[in-house]
Amino acid sequence: MTTSRWARFGAVVGAGALLVGALSGCSAAAGGSSEGSTDLDAAVTVPTKLTWWTWSDSTQDLADAFTAKYPDITFDVVKLENPDAVVTKLQNAVKAGKGAPDLVPVEYQTLPQLTMGKALADLTPYGLDSYKDAFTASTWNSVNLQDKLVALPMDSGPMVMIYNKDLYAKSGVAAAPTTWDEWADASAKIHAADPEAYIANSGDAGFVTSMIWASGGQPFAVDGENVTINLQDEGSKKFADFWNSRLSNGELSPVATWSDEWTKALTQDKLGTLMMGSWMIGGMDDYGTAGKWAVAPMPSWDGKPASAENGGSALSVTDQSKNKAAAAAVLKYFADGDGRALLNENGFPSTTADLSNPEWLNKPFPAYGGQPANQIGAASSESVVPGWQYLPYQGYANNVFSDSVGAALGAGTDLNAAFEEWQKTLVEYGNTQGFSVNK
CATH class of the missing domain: 3.40.190.10 (Periplasmic binding protein-like II)
Structure with missing residues (x-):
């Protein structure tokens, strides 16, 4: 594997x-x-x-x-x-x-x-x-x-957006959104057309950190043993505010990524969008009939290419x-x-x-009706926002994510407050491990 x-x-x-x-x-x-x-x-x-x-x-x-x-x-x-x-x-x-x-x-x-x-x-x-x-x-x-x-x-794993063309069209969404405002409009239309359908699920630790990254956030800064954590920087807050609106509107599915319920939602046209690393481009054959899906660039805040690794x-x-x-x-x-x-x-x-290999770039994918989807992934690799750093204890950060941010995603409560709680946990842990965090 x-x-x-x-x-x-x-x-x-x-x-x-x-x-x-x-x-x-x-x-x-x-x-x-x-x-x-x-x-x-x-x-x-x-x-x-x-x-x-x-x-x-x-x-x-x-x-x-x-x-x-x-x-x-x-x-x-x-x-x-x-x-x-x-x-x-x-x-x-x-x-x-x-x-x-x-x-x-x-x-x-x-x-x-x-x-x-x-x-x-x-x-x-x-x-x-x-x-x-x-x-x-x-x-x-x-x-x-x-x-x-x-x-x-x-x-x-440069991020791409894989979306259900049939569900989008049935919900009155004419084209893949290119901005987050357009994505929010599509989200509302999909859920209004079918209360059991959602544009996406609420996400997990890897998704959230990648979305902060794509939003221009740099919440983790590491200089040797000195670590700064700010999960209320501009990019982190921009994503949290946007996702809060979707959560409060009930527009995000509660199913967990990779669960049996998640698979069922994808195959039954109840979950319309995956935003993941480009490694998923070749993995959609099991989630519906050939040609149902398509691949598009990740939306951005201003319509200009902006992506992250996932x-x-x-x-x-x-x-x-x-x-x-x-x-x-x-x-x-x-x-x-x-x-x-x-x-x-x-x-x-x-x-x-x-x-940039033409043979690879032009490879058709049956899941997308013959779309040469690698082209979207390749373009995403060129638009990854620079400057991102992981924590020197990112594994721990992901593991405790569910205690604060994950719980807020599940309950539909304020992500900014959850980010602050997550940050407090990460600061305390880092200092117990001998780092100088937020000092």
Whole structure:
């Protein structure tokens, strides 16, 4: 299962994991034989077995492809239950000073946490920083932390709007909304035409943070151990006020994303819109007859393109690895060429060359009546609002989201008050973990 699929099933990465060693001065065990070598070409000619932790069913195929090209490198692929399990096990290895793998996938939102925890190696000495221009700005920004390159992007999740053309038309909505004012008008029409139908559901932690991001919000600012949290900044409040209106009007479905009720609502034309990462473009075949759905850009406040990332992950070399050069060579192989093509089979691309490939861009999708929907996702990747930062304990933030914001979404109460409650919890937690939050 790819990281995109895990994003689809709502996995929370590192939700309860502590920032082991992040602020206490605890560091991972020193690297071994490759610590002094950065020659990737030489590293793949030395018989080496690399350990690769994963949550994905496709990782063994990736490892086999690398071994087919470089027979001296073999792999022990260890499949764990989900991203949370990978993060927890890695942080336990950091705490113990041993036991980490050579390679580990990390969701973008968790990279700051593992970087602060000294779990990941700096890839700059291995020349992988030369790939900067090969990746989208948003994914490259996500893997560069604390003046280090701590991973190479695998897939990405620029947001798109997938909507039910039939439901929209039946409700008197002539076209996909391009602004949030138009979206609000469509929302009212859909619910008025059928009180059991809704334009969307109320959302979860990943959706809310992505919507704040797309609205220009920057509620989290991190400078080393200094953290600032302001969930009442302009973008956060803009989204909260808008979503409050939909909630108070009873226009948002209470069904939880990925639940059986959610699936039923989609297939029975009771839920009209999905706003998710572009990884969902290829996942709509199970939600109705071919041609019922279409893909459009995310609406924005002024009609100009503005998007955010929603999901996606990168591949890292651990700081404990004794085979850093060989592991870095694996990342290089999957950065472009045949390796990248294989990687892209199970995710939405993060590489600019693939996002501009005419064959990929013009691929028709039966779910959308032959629409070349990748074009919408590619355009979204270019309009991701810059400047976003995740908390160095984003997993914890997502885990406690339901106590405040999630509860408000379910009850239809004020999101601004819920944001303030969420912020208070995050400030208190960060300070107990040794960060200096809002000081």
